[in-house]
Amino acid sequence: MAMSLFDLPPIPDIPVLGEGEGYPVRRIFCVGRNYAAHAAEMGYEVDRESPFYFTKSPANMVLTGAATPYPGGTEDYHFEIELAVAMGAEVFQCTPEEGAAAVYGYCAALDMTRRDLQIRERTKLRPWSLGKDVEQSAVFAPITKAADFTPGAQRIWLDQNGETKQDSTLDLLVHKVPEIIAHLSTFYHLRPGDLIMTGTPENVGPVQPGDVLEAGVEGLSPISLTITEMA
Template identity: 40%
Template sequence: MSTRVYQLPVLQAKGASFGVNKIICIGRNYAEHAREMGHDPEREPPFFFFKPQSALAQNHRDFIYPHFSQQVEHELELVIAIGKSGAQIAAADAADYVFGVAVGLDMTCRDRQKEAKQLGRPWELAKGFDGSAPCTAILPITFSELSQFGDLVLTRNGKEVQRGNWRSMVWSVPELIVEVSRYIKLDAGDLIFTGTPAGVGPVQPGDELVARLEGFPEELRLRVVAAQA
């Protein structure tokens, strides 16, 4: 397995680079999370949304609690980096599009999301605000090498609050690549946040979050801080 890592948002190390392009986020891809959010966990076509590049935040950076929300929640995710371009990708070829993996958080303004849903409006603001996608460096591996890693785990102030195994995703990584590419062209540099397991919950200024993938060489660490007045 390669030990080279790539830093966000333009990932460079040892003469190599990985420029981040689109950030694609998958919704309700773990059955238990679907249940905790009040949805039917039956397998249904995956849906996805986008975050802007300004949502990316490198590891060990403070997370600024957005001033327009009173309920920000953490969502722990396996992140897949795409290594080449393709559309209408065949299932047999999907794994070849994996460049590497990372650990990320989809920080969500749950109150603003609920409000937008009630009004029948888009909820990009709840998901795509600046710094809402903290992420580790990318470890370049093949899809088959992903099998060496275990559970995704998140602690808040030293207490475990989320744990789930990426093998329990409703839609697997290759299936997600196939499904997303049915609607949009995937490009080298795209990141896919693959969904969150159960256990999403609130954060407050002063909290310390540590996200990890068992066996992965880097933890995602951040401190939640209040926005400046």
């Protein structure tokens, strides 16, 4: 086997509560506009027929407690708190029940977004990659195993510099976790290492250097992020 020309930086494993080994990340799928109120604030009526997706690169993930620089190319960098689902078994073209049984665990996550670029590209009917797949923009808290957490009506929230900005409940997810997995599995063989970020509630908003975000999902480990000056 040929030697590599250079070494790639390692992708961090996500810690798992109660385990000495971390959860390695293979792919990150994200569900768009999965709370009706958030879809409305973005200028859309939520699509209740089927979810839609975008992706983030595992190379762009960091763990809770990170301090990340304000990214280049934007003047409108936004926070989004989400419930993330970690797959623990392979499924393809599965039922919702099979999808639920394949979940390894859950964690809180932040989908940081260059909103101005997302809207600009969306207006031109182009992909959202510049807005969504931003360096250090996928932030994850430790994973709680599925045996210890079942999504229901738990609170999902985000504070910016101590002021509550997002405050909702998981039962307002339009497409629930089992249905998301079943639908996504019609397009991909989902496997361990695949993460699904399930969408954010309303009241997303901009950050500035110096801001501290503290957020979470009731029953899961909280998440925090500090925004620093542009590097």
